[in-house]
Amino acid sequence: MMSVVTAILIGLAMGFVFGFALEKSRVFEPGIIVGQMQMRNFIMLKIFLTAVATGLLVLTVMSLYGVKMHPKPTLAMADLVGGMLLGVGITVAGACPGTVLAQIGAGYKDAWITLVGGLLGALTFSYAEPALKPVLMSASSGKLTLDGLFGAPFWLVAVPLALVLIVSLLALERWRPWRNELGERADGVTSEALLLTESAPDQAHTVHP
Known part of the structure; x- marks a missing residue:
């Protein structure tokens, strides 16, 4: 059985990887989140679909090794x-x-x-x-669960579904490339925020009495 210390260390490592990926994807930014809800950008949807497809494949491997799932x-x-x-x-x-x-x-x-x-x-x-x-x-x-509804092994449902999601992600990326939505010169700033910054009046040279 896994010790408490080992479980904590694994949790911290997973949290670090998740936080790093979350920051680099910029999906945590309010503009990205609200933009997804308004269907103006699709970065958030891509991240979530990627997570689902990855989770299906990981769970497939775990199920083949006898790990029981409890939905x-x-x-x-x-x-x-x-x-x-x-x-x-x-x-x-x-x-x-x-x-x-x-x-x-x-x-x-x-x-x-x-x-x-x-x-x-x-x-x-x-x-x-x-x-x-x-x-x-x-x-x-x-x-x-889908495997329960079809009466099929988990992997027989999960793998085709993951492949469908991957194909959908490729099509979505081809339609709306993430770099175009994030901005070519953006470094932690979305293209919409960058546009607002560039179009705002220059306050640096304003002379106040």
């Missing part, structure tokens, strides 16, 4: 209501529970407000859950 029950009402609230919150705040920490690390001061709001929201839900639970737990379908 959670499908709760249609909770997924629908929670997804809508999360989507609205992400769009308004320009951040999600994962990216807000990257924003804090990158120096976005308003990200602290988003973090505190998220913690207060989680605390509020913990007190409201007993009253909301009967509604949220309704329309449960149990553990719903």
Whole structure:
């Protein structure tokens, strides 16, 4: 059995890799997040689809080595209501529970407000859950998985789905290259933000009385 120290070290290493990739992709930036919600850029969608395809392939290898997976029950009402609230919150705040920490690390001061709001929201839900639970737990379908529906081994469903996602990603990248959306001269700044900066009046030479 894995020791606690080993588990912590593995978690820290995975967090470092995830944070590095998140920062380099610039998907944590509010402009990228809101732009995806408004269908103006697709960097965020590419990152998520890449994560899903990678996860499917990794889980396939794990399943072939006998690792058992334990999916959670499908709760249609909770997924629908929670997804809508999360989507609205992400769009308004320009951040999600994962990216807000990257924003804090990158120096976005308003990200602290988003973090505190998220913690207060989680605390509020913990007190409201007993009253909301009967509604949220309704329309449960149990553990719903594609391999279970088709009665097929996990790898036989996961690998073709991962290939479909990879082909879709290649087509999406060909249609909307990430460099065009991020900006040729952008170094941590999206093309839209760079355009706004260049079009703004030059305040450096303004003479104040």
